[in-house]
Amino acid sequence: MRNYLILMSATALAACGGGGGPEAVGGTAPPPVPGGGGTPTPTAHSFVEPTQNKVYEGVGSVHSYNYSTRSDASGQYSELYAGDATTARDGGITIAYSPRDAIFELTINRTKAGVDTSPLRFQDPAHRTDFDGARQPQAGVPDIDNRNIQYLQAGSGGGDPLPPYVNPEPSYSTLPYGGNQYQSDVVTYFYQKPGTTTRYVTYAGFVRNKVNVVEVTVEGQLDANGDPYKYLENNYTLERAAFAYGERTPNSAVPRSGSATFSGDMIASMVFNPKLDDPGAAADTYFQWITGSGTHTVDFGTLGILSSFTGRVGPIARDAYSDGDHDMPEGSTFTANAHAAIDLVGKGGFFGQFDSASFRRPDGSTFTLNIAGSSIDGAFFGPGAEEIGGGFRVVGGTPDERIDILGAFTGKK
Known part of the structure; x- marks a missing residue:
């Protein structure tokens, strides 16, 4: 099992250094101007090298999946899935950062997606981890090469993490599992x-893997x-x-003419199961x-705006x-x-x-999504709309399939 640290209780950042409290970022108002005129007063804050406490509004998407398994059989049951995409004005995702103490607080409140966290506080320097050593991020966290990704992880657990019987015990990295009364909650x-x-x-x-294990006795069976x-x-x-956040452009600074092309990164979380109606799967x-x-x-x-991914x-x-049977193999190519x-x-x-x-799968076969619903939402970032960022969702519409792709993107001119 991967190691993790105890998740600390959440507290507000208002008592931290840097001007007496967190400053909200993500609206459309320009910086204040002394006396109501002249040029905006520059702040000491920088997104790359921050000096002030800030609270950022994320634009992206959230989903959750609840289900159960049993040790004497293969397969999932008692399934409940939900997903939700945010807009530029209706985020429900906030990221607070204190540069003085290097503390992050993440809050996600998207009840339609079945996700409603209290502020998750990452304050211990050992909450930082990577994929280079024995202590690594938990299962389900993407190992993104050459993109300078920072990983913060914390959690709690108890009980026996090694079950007395597994059918069969896996030899690869899996989600948490354990013996009777085992519990784990890692973010x-x-x-x-x-x-x-x-x-x-x-x-x-954001990744959260939570599991609790109970031993069930079957009446009348030996x-x-x-x-x-x-x-x-x-x-x-x-x-x-998955979400994007940063220093949004004031409305007055967004160009009213001309054109520009923005290029950048994309990340998405997906469930892809077209076999709910397949008796052989x-x-x-x-x-x-x-x-x-x-x-x-x-x-x-x-x-x-025209976007391609x-x-x-x-x-x-x-x-x-x-x-482990699934329909979209690792290494498949997604285009949209x-x-x-x-x-x-x-908006x-x-x-x-x-x-x-x-x-397009590695074997050359293709799958075209029947889109039942979709969205792409975002905003411009930087003092003069130098950059772009947002979130998206694509929902499959074929009966007896569970396909949902929820992501975020960034880009610069």
């Missing part, structure tokens, strides 16, 4: 360090030894989020990450008792196209929909 927050590819906006992700038959039930609550659902890039062509005169699908986050419209006054940024989304 990971990861983000691209500002200044890596963009200076005013960045993307981040095992091979003549004892009452028992099995372990693992009850999982899995949560994922286990029909289990797994989370997977997609990492890649996006290009956004913006016409500030017509207020139109491409990415690589990562491995599944598998539990101990499911069979979307359009959006700028509405700074009404606080831009909003739109996807026109297409598809996958």
Whole structure:
């Protein structure tokens, strides 16, 4: 099992250094001007090298999956899935940072997605981790190479993490599992360090793996030894989020004419299960990450945006008792196209929909998504709209399939 630290209790950052309290970031008002005129007063804050406490509003998407497994059989049951995408004005995701104490607080409140966290506080220097040593991020966290990703992880647990019987015991990294009364609740927050590819906006992700185990005795049934038959039930609550945040551009500083192309990174969390109606399949659902890039062509005169994405699908986050059968292999390619419209006054940024989304597997076979619903939302970042960032969601519409792709993106001119 991977190691983790105890999650500290959440407290407000108002008592931390840097001007007496956190300053909210993400609205559309310009910096205050002394006397009501002249040029805006520069602040000491920088997104790349911050000096003040800040609270950022994230734009992105969130989803959760609750289910159970049992140690004497393969497969998931008691399943409940939910997902939700935010808008530029309705985030429900906040990131507070104190540069003096190097403390992050993450809060996600998206009840439609089944995710409602108290502030998750990462304050111990040992909360920082990476994929380079024996102590690594938990299962289900993407290992993103060459993007300067920072990982923060904390959690709590108790009981026996090694079950007395597993069918079979896996030899690879899995979600937590354990013996009777075992409990685990681990959260990971990861983000691209500002200044890596963009200076005013960045993307981040969230992973929560929570499990509790109970031993179930089957009335009237005996095992091979003549004892009452028992099995372990693992009850999982899995949560994922992807979002962008940073220093938003004041409405007055967004260009009213001309065009620009923004290029940058993309990350998405996905469930992809087209086999719910297949009697020959286990029909289990797994989370997977997609990492890649996006290009956004913006016409500030017509207020139109065209976006295209491409990415690589990562491995599944598998539990101990499911069979691991899934339809979109690691290494598959994701491509998608979307359009959006700028509405700074009404929406606080831009909003739109996807026109297409598809996958190409390593064996050359393809899967074109039947889109039932989709969204792309975002805003401009930097003092003069030098950068772009936002979130998206693509929901599959074929009956008896559970396909949902929720992501975030950033870009610069």
